[in-house]
């Protein structure tokens with residue numbers, strides 16, 4: 006089958022090099038059709054099936070714009086998640102689907118799209134930057150996911166909401182938990198930068214398998230991607246490279 | 255004097271600390287400035303300021319613009335206080351102001367030209383209350399520290415006194431948005447260039463939609479990133495009109511026409527790189543706002559030179575060698591270097607020494623920034639080699655004899671290569687891929703990694 010990938014709002018959701026996630030996916034599946042849905046366009050997922058819905062890192066104003074444009078489609082998003090459509094929301098895009106975003110310094114406390122029971126609190130003079138290493142069920146502990154956080158926000162959610170991964174090193178949704186991001190069915194939501202699909206070829210292969218179970222996944226630049234992963238994993242496993250603040254309190 | 259005995263005590267302590275540092279052979283404004291701010295956290299606001307205070311900030315060009323301004327004003331016979339040799343953080347600004355007063359706190363400078371780190375705005379601007387603030391541009395910078403340009407615009411705006419006159423880049427929709435309606439403002443720009451396009455492209459376009467209706471902006475001209483001139487197709491919004499404009503930019507002959515609020519005057523172009531064209535017109539705008547006579551303002555560019563620490567050019571054995579230093583961990587800074595290299599005619603080899611020494615052993619570098627760079631600038635037929643490796647700090651010499659290295663060498667390049675200089679001949683025999691990059695002054699990346707990965 007051919008894949009349809011919908012990138013939401015790429016004109017505002019394009020920070021931190023993270024759209025290379027989709028560039029890489031498209032290199033792995035050159036037959037994939039990538040739809041770039043602008044803020045003023047109706048989303049493709051609202052009108053019919055798509056295989057992957059992607060939203061990348063946003064500015065703070067961008068988060069509020071994304072919320073405003075996605076809120077009318079809340080029920081459709083819930084339906085697609087429940088029926089197994091793949092979603093990838095990276096960095097602060099995940100917060101858009103939460104219950105609220107609170108930013109005292111910029112002076113707002115706004116409801117999110119309301120798909121998940123998570124709340125984001127931003128500290129505009131307290132940016133957190135660090136590494137995260139943790140296991141995702143599909144790829145197992147031998148190939149942990151490696152990623153980076155660089156964010157103003159910390160997220161809280163009930164324990165009943167499953168995470169994208171549990172951090173073996175580094176922090177999770179906030180400094181008090183190792184549970185990172187959100188995973189529901191094929192919804193992958195994580196604050197991790199990387200871009201994670203480029204930095205984690207084993208995860209990408211698993212995602213390609215979920216997207217198209219009938220086709221054996223082929224990774225673009227496989228030899229380089231795996232070699233880079235192995236080198237990065239060795240660095241992530243070196244305890245001298247971890248700072249005291251990079252752990253759950 | 256302003257502030258009373260605590261201010262005087264702070265001035266003495268900081269001056270004595272600076273004196274002690276000088277006696278022990280060390281310089282710098284940071285340590286005495288920190289002492290001053292510890293003794294009196296409000297010292298920047300409490301100390302007597304020169305009659306005029308100009309602050310220069312922005313992602314790129316703030317050092318160049320503040321140095322050029324200081325030099326031009328000195329050329330006018332003014333006593334200028336500047337932090338050109340010190341820190342651009344709050345401590346450096348505090349110490350510069352302390353240096354600019356006598357031991358009794360009397361001002362001994364006519365004007366202060368202060369380069370300001372964008373993120374230090376909150377600690378500097380409310381006390382300093384500058385007469386003029388120049389913002390050269392706000393583009394992507396360190397992901398860790400600066401997040402994104404809109405954040406930096408907010409940091410500056412939320413600290414800006416309403417009385418400060420803003421001198422802003424009209425071609426930068428983010429930098430030109432800072433401040434409030436209360437701030438008097440004027441703009442500078444560089445008129446459409448033959449190399450400009452009509453539609454933005456690349457990885458890092460940070461102003462793409464109308465702030466009112468979210469419609470994609472229509473570009474009158476697009477230069478790079480979010481730099482250019484744009485408007486909303488529904489008529490809600492357009493780039494501000496610039497009173498100060500660089501026109502008829504003639505790089506080869508180093509000439510430019512500076513339009514000073516409707517008064518067009520030919521001038522020397524201090525440097526053909528687009529970032530320095532912006533720097534020149536920004537300097538002209540500030541000098542004009544400070545009331546410098548226009549004929550002297552324009553002739554100042556005959557003698558002003560931008561600092562060259564990030565750019566060097568020399569000819570080695572008939573090969574033109576251009577060295578550019580970019581900010582670390584900033585993709586868009588690489589894009590500007592790539593674009594500049596692409597502007598040279600003739601066959602080129604490009605060596606990228608990418609390294610973050612600070613994270614080499616004590617962290618694992620977040621390489622996300624590399625995806626913000628636009629490598630398309632190098633995807634032309636005249637770029638015949640791209641060699642990527644880590645900095646030479648860990649590399650003594652080219653050590654590879656591998657088949658991969660020899661095979662990947664371009665025979666065409668070798669044929670046309672000049673005779674090797676003595677310092678390059680060893681590397682040349684060992685690995686021809688590296689001959690393009692190994693010279694006395696441009697150390698080679700480690701060959702085994704560089705060539706084998708290509």
Ligand SMILES: [Zn+2]
Pocket residue numbers: 464465466467468469486487488489490491
């Ligand atoms: Zn509009």
